[in-house]
Amino acid sequence: MNTDDKPSSNEPKTQQERVYMQLREAILRGKFEPGHSVTLRGIAEMLGVSLMPVRESLRRLTTERALQLLNNRRITVPMMTPEKLEELYQARVSLESYAASRAIQNIDPEALSYLYEVNEKHTQSILEDNVEDYIYLNFEFHRELYRYGRCEVVMPLIESLWLQIAPFMRMVHSQYLTESRFNEAEDKHKAMLTAIEKNNPAQLKYLIHDDILDGVRRLQAAMGWPISS
Numbered sequence: 001m002n003t004d005d006k007p008s009s010n011e012p013k014t015q016q017e018r019v020y021m022q023l024r025e026a027i028l029r030g031k032f033e034p035g036h037s038v039t040l041r042g043i044a045e046m047l048g049v050s051l052m053p054v055r056e057s058l059r060r061l062t063t064e065r066a067l068q069l070l071n072n073r074r075i076t077v078p079m080m081t082p083e084k085l086e087e088l089y090q091a092r093v094s095l096e097s098y099a100a101s102r103a104i105q106n107i108d109p110e111a112l113s114y115l116y117e118v119n120e121k122h123t124q125s126i127l128e129d130n131v132e133d134y135i136y137l138n139f140e141f142h143r144e145l146y147r148y149g150r151c152e153v154v155m156p157l158i159e160s161l162w163l164q165i166a167p168f169m170r171m172v173h174s175q176y177l178t179e180s181r182f183n184e185a186e187d188k189h190k191a192m193l194t195a196i197e198k199n200n201p202a203q204l205k206y207l208i209h210d211d212i213l214d215g216v217r218r219l220q221a222a223m224g225w226p227i228s229s
Helices: 016-030 040-046 051-063 082-106 109-127 131-147 154-174 179-196 202-224
Strands: 074-076
Touching: 016 040, 016 051, 016 131, 040 051, 040 154, 074 179, 074 202, 082 131, 082 154, 082 202, 109 131, 131 154, 131 179, 179 202
Parallel strands: none
Antiparallel strands: none
């Protein structure tokens, strides 16, 4: 595997960057619940840092539309609407299908082995009823897959979309984790890996679309909204 294709191992170089990455992971794990607000000071105390790096990190995350700064200087997750969810769905399908089609040509046996490893951890989170790990490792599986496409422009856009939807997926997955049909997601990841092994980009794009649509439908059902076809 070319060194350019390997998953990034760069560690954040500044405290501000570390705080930003910690908050991003917290959002992707569903730690920020929709409808619940927190203060800058509360986050600073949680992370054991001063207000300055927290303030700058939150500024970046509000720019990415992951969080919203309220008038009382509290932080919350922006509300979801049926129209916004539909837009997120369409954007994810378009961008992630593109990233996957670029990536498949660069995934050699070593890269494929790493994807299997991430998926095994994802499977373990299901067995352990670990909702946070399940959500995060699902995104991580997709991120590692797309990373081999070397999409410098597209990947930040994809991750911004994930940040906007992750807190709401926490609501859905807390409900579904104990149900046997929840394991369907694992089957889809295995099917994606099979498509990669067979070098079938059309099948991979179809499975990406189906996987995203499944998550959207669950959220729509949880919210009592019309289900996408």
